[in-house]
Amino acid sequence: MTFLPFRTELSGVPHALCGLNEHDWDALVSDNNFYNSYRWLRALENSFGTTDVLAVHGPAGLVAACTLWEGSQSAGMFFLPDCMGGIPGPWQQTFLWLGGRRNTHNEIPCVQGRRRREALTALGRSALYYAQERRYAGFVMPYMPYQAAVEFAGVIGGAVVLHSAEASLEVPDTGLPGMIAHSSAHNRNQSKSEISAFQRTGGKIEWLPAEELDDSIAADLITQNRSRYGNADDRDWMQRILAGQRKAGVSHFGAVAISKRNNEITGMAVFYRFGTALHLRYFGADYNLDLNDYRYFVLCYYEPLDYAAARGLKTLRLSTSALRAKVNRGAKIEPQAIVVKCIGEQHISRSEIERHNRCTLRHYQDQFPGHLSRDWEFVEAHRDPPD
């Protein structure tokens, strides 16, 4: 069957997030893409200020959109030279960043179906226009699932550079016992021993809706954990983030696993439920208590499996850090890529990208054999066009 084309042109212009309808936006967001959902992005605005939005409207409403920011100017996960893995290019110049601020998972909220490609093309065109107008060297969208990156790069004539990986765990219908049953003998024994140690030291878990969480306690525990791993942001910073989330209504999606010992809180993990996915976002612990009770693993990997299974959730999304620990507890590793589009005469060597992507693929194949998601097969099969 063929359909008549719509007559109205798609057009992309910068908007403010508050001027767009929340439900229209979220209808374009997949379950795995919680950090590009409307309320999460509004929470970022509440904490860090407003940002421009690229929005593409079809004749019947919103068909594609994303928020904009400028990345980080210091070394780390959102510093472009660090994302590009030594590939020569103008990475010290200022690029426009697409996606939520400091998101480690980005997909473009976009309509499904036969006009998806057209909508993505229009969004890419408006990103290019926006970047040219403001004299950026180009635009990037980091931390995209590999296939989403290839799709977007294909419509904008951009490059796909593997730069990260994230962990996810399919939730067995039977929850934790199901995961343990499918683990190797070594990992099974490790999981059982960690759970036993937690219980032996008197640890108990309680679940709480995030709306009932005391933000000051949460900020304190999360900040303790972040400082332990080198982050300089203080407790007030974290409290500002949580307040922004509360104001935006993100807490509505939140569920908090709290570990207690003798009625004292020893740690917590904050999750967000979105569709059939449960997203792990924060871990916090009271490191003044000298406990070797594996509460991190119990809170972040074991307990949420039972929580998710009981609610019919299908996937536990575990983000990009500590991949080894996650793999040993049942997770699969998914490839992530940054899509790069330079403006004007800037040239990126496709062969350099190809070489880099091959190396990255081999690295993950060597490091995590048997734990890679099927998306890596697409990486293996995909060849960028030659220079």
Add this chain to the structure above:
Amino acid sequence: MSDNAAQFDEFASLHENMAQWPLRKYIEVPSVLEAIGDVDGLSILDFGCGTGAISRMLKQRGARCVVGYDPAPGMLNYARRRAEKEASDLSFIAHLSASMTAQFDVVLASYVLPYAANKTELDSMCGEMAGLLRPGGRLVSLSTHPSYNPHSNHYEACGFRLVVDDPENPYLEGRRIRIEFCKNGEQGGVFAWHWPAPSLERALGQAGFRSLKWRELGAPAYSHIEQLPKELRAYLQSPHAIIIEGVLARGHAEQNP
């Protein structure tokens, strides 16, 4: 997903906004709700639920369980996200499963049958609806009126046009109609197909529905039609839609498990 479902993917926000259009607000939805009647304690499947606007109303009116089904991901995603945010205890599904057989008291099919592109699809849709109902359960279907006005501009004041492929023979079985939405400028369109009354009665009867009743649309909230806006009064003189009710024959599920 069929092309018929795919054509709805980008219409989620339009579909939702249409709930506020006077035709839908004062005529279609009240007529459908009146036909369904008291929903207290009932289990209802909203077949082709779109963004879930009527599903939400049915739940608010006291239905025990409401499940929305729609094969168009764009529509379903809207419905799911909104239900999640509003904690409205609704479920929305993209596929019908065997476990749903004979589980519902009522199946609502609002503008579903006109999207069957051929007889096979029409029979299949009716069969699926019947399979979901308990024996004695009711189907309430909002469908194209067998004698809708085929002049393309006739319904323009209500926000849409019906453009038939074959204006000389608009009422022939399976004739294609393009529905163009134009309430707020040109907003795109979808294809539907015309199924005359005998075709619908045959398909529904074959699926196991009995006691078929044709119910003209009205404006239940208005005691006098003169109180309605002019365009809605004109609409009711020659409506494009009609409600068909049917009861699933007892013993049908046993015969067609």
